[in-house]
Amino acid sequence: MAKRIALFPGSFDPFTKGHEDIVLRGLQLFDEIIIAIGYNSQKSTRYFEIDFMVERIQTAFQKYPNIKVVKFSELTAGFARKNGARFLLRGLRNTTDFEYENSISQVNRKLYEEMESVFLITTPQLAWISSSIIREVHKYGGDVSEFIPYSL
Template sequence: MSKIAIFPGSFDPFTKGHEDIVRRSLPLFDKVIIAIGNNAQKNRYFEIDYIIPKIESCFEKTDNVEVKVFKGLTAEFAKESGAQFLIRGLRNTTDFEYENSISQANKYLWKDLETVFMITSPHLAYISSSLIRDIHKYDGDVSGFLPYKI
């Protein structure tokens, strides 16, 4: 049975921190699906149709990475995708407490779903999508945070 993991998030935008986790997790899985949650209630800063090709451009030379969009519950999308694993990055203790709850909720929703964590590389651990949006809003240079040009 092939080992499939989903890497879920809103990726608004997809950062070097996200890329770090995907690349480091690839040796563990046969396929990693970068799953963009399309949450209707949230107004995105970077549109989904703008972000998908950007993310795909990062993994052109990597054949076991796919980019998909989903609505609804992450656990259900994992089940539909045949993914028994969920991969997540941890940057600090605030992330840990949040992810601790989410991973148990996902386990409640689908008992076979295992969340596997990696600690984000230290030089990328301060990067977050919200920080990038704040800096970009005031015309700050965000190029150092993104694995593609915007």
Template sequence: MKRTALFPGSFDPFTKGHEDIVRRGLKLFDEIIIGIGRNVRKERYFPLEQMIQLIEEAFSDEPAVRIISYEDLTASVARSEGARFLLRGLRNTTDFEYENGISQVNRFVYEEVETVFLITSPHLAPISSSIIRDLHRYGQNVDEFLPYKLVQPS
């Protein structure tokens, strides 16, 4: 049976920390679907279409990775995509507390799904999408935190 994992998130932006989780996850799974959840109540900083393209370019060397966007419950998307696993990265205990609750709800929605947590590599743990957005918004170069290049705001 093919082991497919859904790696869900807003990925606004997708960071080297996220890339690290996916590349390490490929040692555990046959396929990883990077799922960009769309929240209609929340405006994105980086356009969804741009982020999909940048992530596709970052994984152009990995045929076992594909990218989707969705507007549904994560567990429902996992079920419809045939993913029996949810892949999540943990930077710290705060992430664990948050992710633990979500994993319980996902099991309620889709009983067969298992959440697999990978601890973020230590040198990438300080990176967060919100910090990168703030740095980028104020004209700082954030290339060292991302697996692709961004255009600096004018």
């Protein structure tokens, strides 16, 4: 049977405990998960450098040989195909996330018919955490350690 590889793409600026929760729960469904940090064309600059974030996420998952962390700058569907990922793993915090992710999944399915999007509902205790909130707290010197699975 073919390896079940899932791609978990995002800008992850920064990667949060909510993201970590989706990845760890995804391991119950997939043999391998590729966390792919992409350059978001909607965002002009990043708060945390991509290479810094790759390093931090790798540290968080160092005990999991079936989790890879990479960066990419192309269409998600094409990157998934190149890496043998037939599943796109995404987390949903609320209905706004669903609307956004649903549209993207339709386009990805059109570009790569063999790819299925799999949505996991965020654990309630983590649903309020967002990268933008963490950036704001960090920017003004607040402690964000309880919201991220690695140290800054």
